[in-house]
Amino acid sequence: MTLVTALRKDALLQWRTRARFLAVLAFGAVTLLLFSFAAGPDAASLRRHAPGFLWLALMLSSTLALAETFQAELEQRAIEGLLLLPASPRALFYGKAVANAAQLALLGLALVPLAVVLYDAPVPRPAALAGVIVLGAAGLSAPGTLYAAMSSQARARQALLPLLLFPLVVPVLLSAVKATALLTTGDPMGQLRSWLMLLASFDAVYWSLCGLFFGRVVEE
Amino acid sequence: MTEETVPAPSRGPLPFVLGGLGLALLVAGSYIGLFRAPAEQHMGDVQRIMYVHVPTAWNAMLAFTFAFACALAVLWKGSWRWDCRLEAGIEVGVVLAALLCVQGAIWARPTWGVWWDWDPRLTTTAVMLFAFIGILALRRFVDDPARRATWSAVATVIAYADVPLVYFSVRWWNSLHQMQSTPETVSSPFHLPLRMNAFGVLFLMCGMIALRARVSALRLREEVAPPPAAVARAAAPGRP
Amino acid sequence: MSAGPGAGVPSAPAVEADGLGRRYGRRWALVDVALRVPRGAVVMVAGRNGSGKSTLLRVLATAIAPTRGRARVAGFDVTAERDEVRGRSALLAHASYTYEALSALENLAITARFLGRPHGREALRALLGEVGLAERGDDAVETFSAGMRKRLALARVRLQQAEVVLLDEPYGQLDPPGFRLVDRLLGALREQGRTVLMATHLLERGADLCDLGVVLEGGRVAWTGPAADLPGEGVAASGLAEGAAS
Numbered sequence: 001m002t003l004v005t006a007l008r009k010d011a012l013l014q015w016r017t018r019a020r021f022l023a024v025l026a027f028g029a030v031t032l033l034l035f036s037f038a039a040g041p042d043a044a045s046l047r048r049h050a051p052g053f054l055w056l057a058l059m060l061s062s063t064l065a066l067a068e069t070f071q072a073e074l075e076q077r078a079i080e081g082l083l084l085l086p087a088s089p090r091a092l093f094y095g096k097a098v099a100n101a102a103q104l105a106l107l108g109l110a111l112v113p114l115a116v117v118l119y120d121a122p123v124p125r126p127a128a129l130a131g132v133i134v135l136g137a138a139g140l141s142a143p144g145t146l147y148a149a150m151s152s153q154a155r156a157r158q159a160l161l162p163l164l165l166f167p168l169v170v171p172v173l174l175s176a177v178k179a180t181a182l183l184t185t186g187d188p189m190g191q192l193r194s195w196l197m198l199l200a201s202f203d204a205v206y207w208s209l210c211g212l213f214f215g216r217v218v219e220e
Numbered sequence: 221m222t223e224e225t226v227p228a229p230s231r232g233p234l235p236f237v238l239g240g241l242g243l244a245l246l247v248a249g250s251y252i253g254l255f256r257a258p259a260e261q262h263m264g265d266v267q268r269i270m271y272v273h274v275p276t277a278w279n280a281m282l283a284f285t286f287a288f289a290c291a292l293a294v295l296w297k298g299s300w301r302w303d304c305r306l307e308a309g310i311e312v313g314v315v316l317a318a319l320l321c322v323q324g325a326i327w328a329r330p331t332w333g334v335w336w337d338w339d340p341r342l343t344t345t346a347v348m349l350f351a352f353i354g355i356l357a358l359r360r361f362v363d364d365p366a367r368r369a370t371w372s373a374v375a376t377v378i379a380y381a382d383v384p385l386v387y388f389s390v391r392w393w394n395s396l397h398q399m400q401s402t403p404e405t406v407s408s409p410f411h412l413p414l415r416m417n418a419f420g421v422l423f424l425m426c427g428m429i430a431l432r433a434r435v436s437a438l439r440l441r442e443e444v445a446p447p448p449a450a451v452a453r454a455a456a457p458g459r460p
Numbered sequence: 461m462s463a464g465p466g467a468g469v470p471s472a473p474a475v476e477a478d479g480l481g482r483r484y485g486r487r488w489a490l491v492d493v494a495l496r497v498p499r500g501a502v503v504m505v506a507g508r509n510g511s512g513k514s515t516l517l518r519v520l521a522t523a524i525a526p527t528r529g530r531a532r533v534a535g536f537d538v539t540a541e542r543d544e545v546r547g548r549s550a551l552l553a554h555a556s557y558t559y560e561a562l563s564a565l566e567n568l569a570i571t572a573r574f575l576g577r578p579h580g581r582e583a584l585r586a587l588l589g590e591v592g593l594a595e596r597g598d599d600a601v602e603t604f605s606a607g608m609r610k611r612l613a614l615a616r617v618r619l620q621q622a623e624v625v626l627l628d629e630p631y632g633q634l635d636p637p638g639f640r641l642v643d644r645l646l647g648a649l650r651e652q653g654r655t656v657l658m659a660t661h662l663l664e665r666g667a668d669l670c671d672l673g674v675v676l677e678g679g680r681v682a683w684t685g686p687a688a689d690l691p692g693e694g695v696a697a698s699g700l701a702e703g704a705a706s
Contacts, residue, residue: 364484445487
């Protein structure tokens with residue numbers, strides 16, 4: 001019940017600040033473009049690296065998006081106001097993490113057509129690719145939401161969030177890139193399943209752990 | 221943090237005794253490893269780096285595991301003493317992990333012709349190295365000591381839970397590599413120096429952690445005010 | 461510490477603190493505070509900037525945990541029974557607890573939904589009318605002035621309908637009509653039998669609406685007594701409250 005209220009709040013907040021989402025999307029698009037300058041213009045090499053570039057662009061953009069969403073909670077200490085009502089910190093966390101996962105998934109999906117155009121990457125199974133993007137976005141969002149809560153209240157917050165988040169989400173990057181590559185270029189050995197399992201286990205571990213600890217992070 | 225007073229650090233000579241013992245073992249073990257033990261059949265003298273590399277690997281993981289235990293203690297008991305040990309454990313773990321990565325590169329170059337060969341254990345260590353450097357940065361950038369303790373404990377638990385996930389993802393990602401070297405898989409003439417160095421690094425690490433925890437405690441006592449003295453003056457001089 | 465008139469009410473006091481202390485790193489903002497506020501009392505917490513008023517209210521509201529000592533609000537312990545305290549208290553803080561990108565109405569609607577008492581748009585609009593924001597209900601809060609934010613925060617406090625209301629500088633940033641708004645709110649809360657703790661350094665405002673006074677100094681309770689006898693500004697600023705003692 002509180003979870004629905006929390007999710008509704010974060011969805012409204014993200015809808016109202018959709019201009020920022022567009023800015024983050026533009027940032028992701030620029031990174032995709034830059035990757036092609038760094039690795040191109042050889043078409044075969046670009047096509048081979050397309051899955052990696054897509055996920056790197058999403059990862060780099062995610063820190064911007066995550067930091068933004070927590071900033072709204074701190075400007076006038078809105079999250080403290082909700083905790084004092086009292087709202088359960090767990091509900092607040094899951095509401096925000098789900099909203100962030102949705103936003104990142106949307107970001108990832110929006111970057112796909114661009115990757116197709118720039119890198120000439122084939123997308124034979126769009127629905128499955130969307131599934132991988134949702135799983136990967138969920139993996140970025142749970143620890144990202146928790147670390148955004150910390151870093152946005154610390155000094156040097158711009159550097160801190162990626163420094164904490166990026167090493168942690170190495171398994172997300174590896175499994176999401178592998179799964180995307182197997183989807184686009186074919187999967188002769190039938191490895192897709194194990195990569196998706198790894199990604200799902202990461203999601204399961206961090207969606208439970210981060211929900212458990214969010215209260216300790218936001219309460220003073 | 222629920223504990224009110226930051227306890228004064230202990231003053232005993234234990235860290236120096238441990239460190240001295242560790243250093244002595246390390247020197248002796250390395251001497252035997254370098255000059256007495258026979259060269260390995262296939263890899264020759266290059267293989268002798270194993271006498272420091274393997275002990276460093278074990279102890280780096282041990283240091284992070286110790287930090288993880290400290291983090292749980294901080295979260296459960298809210299004690300400053302465990303926060304000091306947490307900081308010490310992470311810092312010594314970071315030093316060992318950095319050493320390990322350097323040794324790994326030195327080993328990889330003559331063996332495989334590249335500086336870095338994406339071995340799952342070494343790569344996991346490198347990822348953990350950066351994860352824990354991030355936690356040290358977090359500690360540096362959070363001013364309130366109580367928040368810093370809780371947050372870094374949370375971050376330590378989160379990072380430590382990542383170890384198996386990183387290990388398996390890197391292993392599957394780069395699925396051709398030799399099995400790890402432990403005393404069981406290497407032949408007996410190599411046992412003695414390897415064991416001596418393993419305990420040498422262990423004792424040295426324990427001494428360093430104990431000493432570093434003292435430094436943390438001294439710093440923390442500067443940052444956290446002691447409990448106020450019993451009310452010096454009457455609380456309510458004006459009594460209507 | 462006895463709290464004068466109204467003390468001895470059979471039910472638990474609204475606020476009860478003993479040896480309460482809060483530390484921010486190197487500094488103790490609150491030291492050994494003992495306090496007993498009977499239910500239904502309106503208390504002025506006076507003191508200079510940095511005397512610990514805000515910290516006291518924030519500890520009582522459970523926004524921050526006490527470092528030592530204990531406190532009970534509405535009969536519940538602020539550490540062990542935090543959610544019970546939160547359900548029965550409301551804090552008007554320095555921050556307005558608003559989402560800047562959302563409108564005033566949306567902010568109130570979110571609060572109401574989290575309270576489990578969803579309000580219709582019209583009810584919320586009426587509430588905004590009471591605090592003088594009827595025209596601006598659909599505007600994003602980021603366009604509001606500091607005084608308007610304060611009014612919105614006051615509307616939020618009303619929405620909470622708490623037993624114990626903690627107001628931190630309610631008159632701050634408000635214009636004269638805003639002062640009267642706070643006065644009316646205090647009167648209404650008193651009529652409903654709510655307990656109010658109001659932190660302020662403006663002794664001339666609201667003192668006549670209060671029953672009790674507490675003066676904090678350097679984080680300690682320096683004086684308690686009937687609000688009418690609150691030491692004047694000169695005394696409070698010069699150090700101890702000897703003037704009131706004689």
